[in-house]
Amino acid sequence: MSRPFVISSLVICLALSAGARTRSHYGGALRIETQSDPWRVPDGIARRLVFDGLTRFDDSGVVAPGLAIRWESQNNNLRWQFWLRPGVRFHDGAALTPAAVAASLSRSCGKQCPWTGLNAVGNSLVFASDSPMPELPAELARSMYLIVRRHDAAQPSGTGPFRVINASDRLASLAANNDYWQGRPFVDTVQVEGNRSLRDQWLDLSVGRADMVEVPPELLHQALQDRLMVLASRPTDLLVLSVSSKGALHDDQLRQAIALAVDRAALFNVIFQKEGEPTGSLLPSDLTGYAFLFPTERDIARARNYRAGANTSPLVLTIENPDATEQLVAQRIVLNLREAGLNATVRPASSEPTADLVLKRIHLEAGDAAAALDEMLENFGQKMTGETRDPEALYKEERDFLKTYQAIPLLYLPRAFAVSERVRDLRLTADGTPMIADASIDGAK
């Protein structure tokens, strides 16, 4: 367990704020740099600042009211009614209405929505489905369901803590929303600059041109050596091998051979510098408490045995969102497979739309085990079958899916950011999203 991290957090907080005032100051500008597009759907950092969801995850991962003030399950979770928060307006002045919310939600998921019907009733929305939707409040808290008003296609409007001043692919200039329903943010403006290399981000932080930059898990140690002040989440990103059950890998035993051949310890120790946690589970251990029941040890002898009984053509491994680190991971997996007698090559995803193996990094937003499993299974085109939500039922649901070897979990990784000394009260949500609206700048008036 991670008690030392709790203690460390207290120590660094004291160090961060020596001489500071206890209450947060209003004012100032916060400068954030990221590698990705700040508007990337669903989890670009600017989206959470500009848009709200009907529900949200609070900082302990529990579903809390957002633009909906309450909700109610009806007819055994086949129907849900959500009542909108009164008096909320989009940044462009338009009132938040059920029609606007319905239009946004329908755009979010198109034909893949978990509901089959969505209707406005008074100041509420009614979701209906042919199959139960027990996790709908948690589902609606996810980034993909943020409420966006597309009055102006170039500058979509939200209800969030910040409004857009200027937006492009790589830049988001935002200003505090004085009328935000959760209270005006402390800082006056936020500037998010995307498409910045890590090197440039760290350089800008060191010379005072940035206040918050990214720290990938594999560089956490280096960040400490460089004496950066780092804010890291619990494990929120699953590195996982998605395995096709068709074509060359239609044989269960071959897929099991791959699962047994993968050397998670090497990925953990060498590539990720012992950050995160090796996992055989779709969910992080702190969320469920039972992740250890899914084995993570490599068993090359058994892998060879399973391999021996099957014919296979060379396998193709692609990377969903390739970067240098995931290239390394993919190449090491190819070596692992070769030791088990399986030939595989890494190819660009663009050239292989139907690869046998896909290396994915899946960001987990839900902070509750049932909603999290629902979210994870959805990434593999699956749905939860049972409605029971106790740990044993969830374990069995997960175990049954993992026994198909269509997903081979590898590592759970944290999200981390380095911040400048003038930033205070910055915390991360349970899924590692920075809570910028609560942050303030020391020295601001």
Added chain:
Amino acid sequence: MRIKMRVAGYNPRQRMISHRPPLLLIFALVFLFPAGASGWDNPSDELAKQIAAIAGPGPAKLTMRNRSSLPAEQVPAIRRTLERDLQSYGVIASSSPEVATVIRVTLSQNLQHELWIAEVQEGAEVKVVMVSTDLPATQTPSAGAGVTIRKTLLRAQETPILDVGFISIGDERRMVVLEPEQVTAYRQDNGTWVQDQSFDIVRSRPLPRDPRGRIVVGASGASGHLFDAYLPGVVCSGSESNGRLELSCTDNDGPWPIASQKAFYNATRNYFTGLVAPGYSTQPGPFYSAAEYARSGGTVTLFSRTTGETVLYDKGVPRIVTGTRDWGSDIVSIHSTCGEGSLLLVSAAGAAATDSVRAYEIPGREAIPVSGPMPLDGSVVAMWETADDSTATMVIRKAQPVQYEAYNVSAVCN
């Protein structure tokens, strides 16, 4: 099932990483782990029942490991309890290498619960059963030196508390808790406070992000009037009617009473504007809190400015107080028999998850600490004067899990 049990520690939701040694680890290990095994009976019995349902009666090899925050020294006692419970269902723990059934028990936990997991293996087949129990909150240490600060818990809850006041309706005492969006009155029933009445506060504007508010008891003296509650942009008046509390709230940007002054609060921020009445020839500037401090040369007023320094007005003349480098934004004074007449209670500087309060005297321009810091396992979010001038109300916010606790704070002379 939900079984309350005794346990300490929790998983972090997030961490800050430092190169500094984790000095507080020792503190946590010493203070946060209660001892004893009395809370294990229920989960142990439930787990034993589920194991027996799979394994059936007979001998079994039992192993146990601890992946939770339970101290290792408590594991043997849990094992003995489980062995006893298994035996009551006919499953006998055996060390013989020839037993066919192996029971591997893991004491684990997740963010909300302790989780006791048993893997029951017979041959190659492994079946899993689990029992979960709620994680309780951790304990609070306290300390003091010289003048000792004492705190008495008034109320703990998950939703924010802004201030707490006490009123009397007829012969009965009520505790009034001011929250950002409601006022709740509690009455005593067999020594515990139980909710009596609750009133929503309707407002036309959103609350600021760091909402503050205070209760002033019995200031008006009007018949039936009990208290006023001041919030950003809203003032509520509580009065008695036929033995019941009534509350009326109006949008109102008028000044709040503070330290014998009337001070305008910035309804969209977390501080007073700096405009005070009757005021001074030079106004104090925006401030977080103020306190009236009695000393031998007369009474002075202190303002904790948003810019960091504390300014003292002595006969209308402002002077910067020295020795305040480690002061937070909340100050309040209480009457004391220990020194010159008043003590200033001050929260600590910083934005840490923990905080402290310390007592000071200000004989001149320099603040002299007269107590040790009273450690708190949350950050101070409010300190206000009470109707009884020898005590103050303090509210802290605990982070893991989020909980607000209101205390009555006083000082005793050593």
